Amino acid sequence: MQAKTKHLLKVTQLCNSYEGSPLLQDINFSLESGEILCLLGPSGSGKTTLLRLLAGLENEESGTIFFEDTDISLIPPHKRNFGMMFQEYALFPHKNVAQNVAFGLEMQQHTTGEIERRVQKMLTLVGLKGFDDRKIDELSGGEKQRVALARSLAPEPQLLLLDEPLGSLDKTLRDRLALEIRTILKSFQVTSIFVTHDQSEAFSVADKVAILHDGILQQFDTPENIYRYPTNSSVASFLGFRNLLRGKVDSNSIFHCKSFRLHLGNTPSISSTDATLLIRPEGATLKNPPSAGSNRSSITGKITKRQFQGSTYKITLISDGENLVFELPLDPPVPNTGCLIHLTLSPSSLVLLAR
Amino acid sequence: MKSTGYSGKWLLLALPLLYLTLFYFYPLIKICLISFFPNGTWEPEKLHSLFSTSIYLKIIWFTTWQALLSTLLTLIFALPGAYIFARYNFFGKNLLQAVMTIPFVLPTVVTAAAFRALLGNNGLLNSWLVTAFDLAAPPIRIDQTFYFFVLAHIFYNYTLVLRIVGNFWAGLDPHLKSAATMLGASPTKTFFRITLPLLLPAIGSATLLIFIFCFTSFGVILILGGPGNSTIEVEIYRQAVQLFNLPMAATLSLIQICINFFLMWLHARLGKNSTIGFFGDSAQETATRTKTTLQKTIVAINLLFMILLLLSPLLALVIRSFSGKNGPTFAYYLALFTTQTRSVFSVPPISAVINSVGFGIGAMIISVGLGLLASTYLASKKGRHTTMWDAIIMLPLATSAVTLGFGYIITLNTPPLNLRDSLALVPIAHSLVAFPFVVRCILPSLRQIPDNLREAALLLGAPPLKIWQKVDIPIIKKAVATGGVFAFSISMGEFGASTFVTRPHTATIPVAIFRFLGQPGDLNYGQAMAMSTILMLVTSTAFWLIGRLDTPRPEKDIV
Numbered sequence: 051m052q053a054k055t056k057h058l059l060k061v062t063q064l065c066n067s068y069e070g071s072p073l074l075q076d077i078n079f080s081l082e083s084g085e086i087l088c089l090l091g092p093s094g095s096g097k098t099t100l101l102r103l104l105a106g107l108e109n110e111e112s113g114t115i116f117f118e119d120t121d122i123s124l125i126p127p128h129k130r131n132f133g134m135m136f137q138e139y140a141l142f143p144h145k146n147v148a149q150n151v152a153f154g155l156e157m158q159q160h161t162t163g164e165i166e167r168r169v170q171k172m173l174t175l176v177g178l179k180g181f182d183d184r185k186i187d188e189l190s191g192g193e194k195q196r197v198a199l200a201r202s203l204a205p206e207p208q209l210l211l212l213d214e215p216l217g218s219l220d221k222t223l224r225d226r227l228a229l230e231i232r233t234i235l236k237s238f239q240v241t242s243i244f245v246t247h248d249q250s251e252a253f254s255v256a257d258k259v260a261i262l263h264d265g266i267l268q269q270f271d272t273p274e275n276i277y278r279y280p281t282n283s284s285v286a287s288f289l290g291f292r293n294l295l296r297g298k299v300d301s302n303s304i305f306h307c308k309s310f311r312l313h314l315g316n317t318p319s320i321s322s323t324d325a326t327l328l329i330r331p332e333g334a335t336l337k338n339p340p341s342a343g344s345n346r347s348s349i350t351g352k353i354t355k356r357q358f359q360g361s362t363y364k365i366t367l368i369s370d371g372e373n374l375v376f377e378l379p380l381d382p383p384v385p386n387t388g389c390l391i392h393l394t395l396s397p398s399s400l401v402l403l404a405r
Numbered sequence: 406m407k408s409t410g411y412s413g414k415w416l417l418l419a420l421p422l423l424y425l426t427l428f429y430f431y432p433l434i435k436i437c438l439i440s441f442f443p444n445g446t447w448e449p450e451k452l453h454s455l456f457s458t459s460i461y462l463k464i465i466w467f468t469t470w471q472a473l474l475s476t477l478l479t480l481i482f483a484l485p486g487a488y489i490f491a492r493y494n495f496f497g498k499n500l501l502q503a504v505m506t507i508p509f510v511l512p513t514v515v516t517a518a519a520f521r522a523l524l525g526n527n528g529l530l531n532s533w534l535v536t537a538f539d540l541a542a543p544p545i546r547i548d549q550t551f552y553f554f555v556l557a558h559i560f561y562n563y564t565l566v567l568r569i570v571g572n573f574w575a576g577l578d579p580h581l582k583s584a585a586t587m588l589g590a591s592p593t594k595t596f597f598r599i600t601l602p603l604l605l606p607a608i609g610s611a612t613l614l615i616f617i618f619c620f621t622s623f624g625v626i627l628i629l630g631g632p633g634n635s636t637i638e639v640e641i642y643r644q645a646v647q648l649f650n651l652p653m654a655a656t657l658s659l660i661q662i663c664i665n666f667f668l669m670w671l672h673a674r675l676g677k678n679s680t681i682g683f684f685g686d687s688a689q690e691t692a693t694r695t696k697t698t699l700q701k702t703i704v705a706i707n708l709l710f711m712i713l714l715l716l717s718p719l720l721a722l723v724i725r726s727f728s729g730k731n732g733p734t735f736a737y738y739l740a741l742f743t744t745q746t747r748s749v750f751s752v753p754p755i756s757a758v759i760n761s762v763g764f765g766i767g768a769m770i771i772s773v774g775l776g777l778l779a780s781t782y783l784a785s786k787k788g789r790h791t792t793m794w795d796a797i798i799m800l801p802l803a804t805s806a807v808t809l810g811f812g813y814i815i816t817l818n819t820p821p822l823n824l825r826d827s828l829a830l831v832p833i834a835h836s837l838v839a840f841p842f843v844v845r846c847i848l849p850s851l852r853q854i855p856d857n858l859r860e861a862a863l864l865l866g867a868p869p870l871k872i873w874q875k876v877d878i879p880i881i882k883k884a885v886a887t888g889g890v891f892a893f894s895i896s897m898g899e900f901g902a903s904t905f906v907t908r909p910h911t912a913t914i915p916v917a918i919f920r921f922l923g924q925p926g927d928l929n930y931g932q933a934m935a936m937s938t939i940l941m942l943v944t945s946t947a948f949w950l951i952g953r954l955d956t957p958r959p960e961k962d963i964v
Binding site for chain 1: 584585587590595
């Protein structure tokens, strides 16, 4: 498939509100053909609203959505040729599996033979060959999910929107299907937007991740960059990071907070009087006694919790009134709770956040 | 594991079954006997003449035709209403929804009186028109015609569509519609390919129920329809009470019983297949505010129609009950307490109120008592036998009150079971009508009690009776109370059976209203209006109370 323009989808200054309270504020992003974007955020962050605006199921208050450089705000949803997969699948209960998959093709007025051929192709692709005559209420959760995927892909949409498509499945099934969905979407080369609140799901499915919080697009980047360099504390805490310190950075790239003096290493020096530092849990090493003079940062504190996790120990350290969480390797042995320890932090485990 | 008290459980069912045998099956069998053996001998020519004389076929045809027309018109008028209730939020929606239920729970006689009050020859609208345009005669002359009771049927069953179809519609997963849209279906296509097919079970169920109600409608047709418009029910009454042609009444009753059983069986069958699981949001969440002018207009027209059709007769009834020749008056209400020389009663009409309350309490005690026994049995076991007994207990529901009443006068007025002068006759008839409802109220909540709750009580040392008292009763008392209020209000409004089984001194409110309406004169008319207003108030209060009981309330709250 040859992309006509660089950006297949471009969203500019999109805003929406419900009964006076803003749901989405000034959303800007663009997506290239064939990419999978994950909208990640806690519930109530506006992910589903954004998806419904793109679908045309709701109308934007201001801002523009360009698709292939055309403003699509006046095109009704059923003429956009976008596909959508719903949270509870929204399979038509009065139609069987094959009739559900055929619905979109019938709307495109294909011949009966063509519809039959494409339904069979889709069912085979999602691993439901022979399920044609099954009733919807006879299907398991995973099977429903596959039928919904087949149904939304059958009319070959230009953009596929997926609203928490794995939300109602159990954890193990979710992990397996997330990868399967990515494989299927990639084989179709369909540009997709995938809404989820589960970061591991987002990271395993997406090419790009957009983090939404309180209706504001916090960060838009590749999964790796988002994980390595969260832009602000709300993204960091949403990703599950706990060690966030507020302080200031001096001109020598040293972060000051209470009694902590932490060398930020090679990160471009930005002196700031109000900064937030993220200390990653996995970059610390246990050492005793501390070697003075090194420009490596170190932290001293008392272990309050010690949890064996298989490959690592998860410990909680109290240091100058701050509770910090670290994951330490099994070697050298980690002392018991109540012991005072010294940790050396690698420069890469210190991330200065924008705010 | 086999239940220990298996053999003992049969005793629970014994009393309700004995009651049904005596007061339900015995009269029904007698009806069959009389229609086949009018003079004690087998007379097949009677059956032959049934289908050779056109009169029976004409009655059946008229009954079917008016029911079909009433059903069709109700659907045409009520479906848009169901749509706006399901899809839009507007000011006063909840209140309107509550008021809308009144017509459906109104006793038939009150409905008839209300329509007379609005559109009768002396009705509110006619008097206004006569005064306003200085006319010599009332311009609206639909009293004693076919149109009058069809209108009443629409009034009656409108709410049924609103409730069944509207609630079902509101419960439809809104994502299904969005899914169709996203697959390229236009709004029209989405409606015809997705929404309508999904609504069909609900529409079918409502249609069949309305048809059944209109087919067995008695009170409104008798009062509003006039002599030319005889349905099976009305004809049974005429043949039995006015012409004393018992064999013909029996044959008609038999026809009615067969048709009714068939219709109820059909309804049960259809109901079985329509249980599609929909995970939808509640009505409040899926409904939206009206946005465009078109939507606002649609909602406004519908609301106006609803208020006109459903509220104006009720208002007219109340207004009429207070308006005398020279302005507002309490005269009709006061007259209820005095014995009029020219009145149809030898006792003050207010005694009908006392009778009704007494019979209502009696019917309530009988049906709740039997209902508790039968439900306890049905809830204790599951299987084919239980389903069969359940169906047998529901049979009175599929029998029209008129056939039941007719059955009573041909069986219970003569030995071996002569209850002709017994005060128990009316409450017995009413309790049979109410009994299936009571079972339907109690059974679901009894079935909800998990077995391990009783087992826990048993292991804690409670004997079976104590378990029933300490576990079952506290859990089901709300359902029992609902069933009781239901039974009471059914008895208060019951008309079909009462016309047969009441005697002048045991007249109930609906029977009294009927007699007042049949007599000439302002005072009789006014008293009918006054009594109807009282009855409307009583039944609305009862059903309001049922609504209150249904809502979940804190544990300590005493029902």
